[in-house]
Amino acid sequence: MSDIADRAGWRIEKDVQNARAHVSKQALLESDGRCHFCDELIAxxxxxxxxxxxNDYDKEQAALRRAGY
Ligand SMILES: [Zn+2]
Known part of the structure; x- marks a missing residue:
């Protein structure tokens, strides 16, 4: 068993997960004139x-996903 191949596989899987998370997040979030994290009025x-x-929102979402939400 090769460590390097394992790590490469892990990286690719991570990249795919990140890409999927990015796409679904973009699809879910809609601009409503307020910051999605702190609710401040924005353009x-x-x-x-x-x-x-x-970044904080991303971290929060990642934590929620890890917690199974
Ligand atoms: Zn904000």
């Missing part, structure tokens, strides 16, 4: 007021 085309909120 209508945006989903988050800043990159910190986007």
């Amino acid at each position: 209508h085309a945006l989903l988050f007021c800043n990159v910190d909120c986007r």
Whole structure:
């Protein structure tokens, strides 16, 4: 059994998961003029007021997914 092949397989699987998560997230989130994380009023085309909120939202969603939600 090869460690390197195992790790490469793991990476590819991670990339696919990330891509799927990205696509489904884009499909689920709709811009409603408020930051999806802190609810601050923002320009209508945006989903988050800043990159910190986007990152925190991503982390929260990842934690929820890990918890089985
Ligand atoms: Zn925000």
